[in-house]
Amino acid sequence: MRNRAKEIITIVVVLTAIAMVSGLLLGVMNKLTSIDEAEALKARISEIYEEEIDRQINIGNYQNISDTKILNAFVAKDKAYIIESKSEKAYSSDGLKLIVIIKNGKVKKIDAKGNSETPGLGTKAFEDTYLNKFIGLSFQDMTTDDSSANENKGIEIIWGFDNIHAQSGATPSTEIDEQIEFDTISGATKSSQGVINAVYAALRFYEFMEGAND
């Protein structure tokens, strides 16, 4: 009986000691490797956009459309919006994140760094040749059924997005119409659709904010 008790105590002591040392090690490592995500994002923005950040936008109760989310938004000193948007349409469990810079209502720059999709397939959606197709697009361009407006960009848009025009008084829809077709990349359909949705989400947020400012 005494031997049994001794054995149980040994097991408990050894396992507790291992757990405590592990916990201590992890605590120290956490302290050493913790990163300020907000600062890291600002540093990344400063790498891709030369203008300084003026202020951060409080996203507050902004209603995202399905499968997309606005993670962070800033206004630069030149009044450009720097929006970090995320789309769930991706093979990565973390979704697909983009930094979209919008100036005067038009996409000025897109940064897709840090996304992990299948090399040679999903990654095609992050190549400049594809991302550059969105440069110069406005919210209206993405929500018009007049495809001739975008023909020269090699982009075909079939109308299907919601209408969130603040001035129109329409109730914002949170569903993306399934009819959307936007020149997705063969072999990278899901990832390129994710890029489209993330860019659209950023433009929609811009439109929403500018409408509110008006």
Place this chain on the structure above:
Amino acid sequence: MIKKSDIVKNGIIKNNPTFRLVLGTCPTLAVTTSVMNGISMGLATTFVLICSNIIISLLRNIIPDKVRIPAYILLIATFVIVVEMVLRAFLPDIYDALGLFISLIVVNCIILGRAESFASANTVLDSALDAVGIGAGFTFALMLMGFVRELLGAGSIFSWSIPVLSDCAMTIFILPAGGFFAYGFLMVIFNQLVKKAEERKKQKAEKGAER
């Protein structure tokens, strides 16, 4: 008594965890879509393997036999989380690329297998050398898989596009099915080479004995 150099050599060739023991198949197939992913995964696993082997060998006379598996898992999980934290802080691109598979190192049977079959019965130095050998063998196998799959599937190496190859890349090699193809072919080639080398060694030994 086995020579120290043989412990390392065995891990890379004779007991190569991927091509000879067919262990750690899940990360081998899942992350080797590129050379960089293969190397990163191999090195992360090697780090965990070395640390866990050393600590388990040190504690081999202290850990009660009945609870050795939970104790090993606890130790392995600690080192995996350390790797995860370091990658997340300093190598975020690799952390994003490997994703969930970093955490899954905890249940990688190579690590638990070496802890159970080697580290728990050998000295600290031998256990560390065994971890270096097995880790190097695993990294080499993953790198080779990544090389073949990225070259044939995406027509690139280290994400550098190779002009002619990239135009006629066989996408299947970076898809799961292609992973199995590449794994099977490389396993055949590796085992044939090892078999021939062993036969040659045996013949040499026999000739030496005859003389």
